[in-house]
Amino acid sequence: MNSKRLLDKSPAGIRVSTAPGNAGNNNHAAGNTKNYVKTVGAVDCGVILACKNDPSSGSFLYTLMLDNGTSKEYPCEGVAQNGIALTTSRKEKHIDSKKTGCDSSVEERDTGPSGSVQKRGSPTYRLIVNGRKLDDQTHVEGRGPGRRLEESKRDLLLLGPDIPPEEQYPHTSSHIPVPRNRKASGHADKEVMAATVLSSLSTSPMVLSPVSGAQAAVTEPTSRGYKESLSASYSSSTSGNWSWDASDQSVPSTPSPPLSNDISKSFLLSSQGDDNIEESETTHFLFEDPIPRKRKNSMKVMFKCLWKNCDKVLSTSSGIQRHIRTVHLGRNSDSDYSDGEEDFYYSEIEVNMDTLSEGLSSLTPTSPTTAAPPPIFPTVELPFSELDYASVRGAPCHTPLSQSAPSTLCHIRTDHAYQATAPVSIPMSSKLIQSENGISMSWQSPPVIFKGLPGPVSQIRTVGIGEKRQPTQHATVTKIHTAAAPAPKPSTGTRKPRGEAKKCRKVYGMEKKDMWCTACRWKKACQRFTD
């Protein structure tokens, strides 16, 4: 299916973006999926001043204050017919904090049954972002420090389910100043604006003023941290989806912004996916109801390519866009030009990093006798995967130490770790990798354990990941297994052949079992008389 930008309308009137060959398949890792709908084309941008019901046409008329200072009326038939704009869905009681500014900014749309309808290029549909846009938030809070919190709350609830639209919108008809010199394009500008809006929202006197000084004191550093996080994740998409980008210097495994307060926590996290959590947390953000955070930092938003037969998952939106642009759309990878087409072909998924880590830990050897390369996710590409991390693979054995030394430094005995002898740990130097992208990453290589052998010293063998005891009788196997390769589970055929040496049982007999080596007593591979 080559048609692009498919925008299906569900029976409920919900527009969803559809990926080629993958329509409706939104069940991904954690089940939380966002599709991206990009609003393109010229749209009038401004602030809703009023919404009234036009009895003659049966539709709604929105009065919009445009950026140029003029006001305009727009019919909103489609929305009204679909009942979306004035829907009583709980979800629309609050401002969707993910909504961004004007123009061609990427707008994230829920594909769930309570999502909003939006038609590209239609100013009508620009109006129905829950009746408001992010601009509204700006102006709401921009109405001065004297504005009381309750008042703002009331404004935010103007779209409440029980209030007839005729009664809702006139409340909003008070003048809301609109910045007039706003640039109509430019991703960075929009992001700056979004960041400014969001950060100012969290620091707004409107939010802070009526509360106690203690709370204000708490909020202040929080907002500062939030600003920092905003700037740190500045490259994230304007849809509000926080993502870890290559330019983001934060630690990949802990992508969560530095949050210490529920306000900013819920605010940021609400942009990450799960609708229910988003709703509740956004609500709590608005009403400053400190609740225990529901989402753990381990949840990471990934971006999954929805192209047919392509399950590529990247950690950054830019990465997935680049992937789609180059691989599927056949565009020049060097070009930064993006018309937003890629946005339709990927979706956001949440990945529990804990689970991922568990999977990793099962992939990496847990035995202290094995040195492991840094973990590399088997199926998920972290940002550094976009770098040249081929050089990373196997790096532990290519440290300066090991380069200058014979490879035996990477060779380890694979005897069962039941030796009584104290092992000698030689931690390998931590590696600092500076990528061309400016990302530096380091890890501490697991120590290589050398053991004194009480018994006859046998050959030194090496072992790879998952390869605990290969039935190899000859020399060494290189330690540098490709770390990304899934650990080959040793089958029953890889069982170590029975050693020919006498074992403790045979030497000491059952009568002197206390003289056995511990491993023999535990029915483990004998350490004393190794082959």
Next chain:
DNA sequence: GCTGCCGGGTA
């Protein structure tokens, strides 16, 4: 059947 030891369970 004996033996070595892997894999899993328990504290």
Next chain:
DNA sequence: TACCCGGCAGC
């Protein structure tokens, strides 16, 4: 992590 043991597989 130490300890223990069921059970598999080689001999």
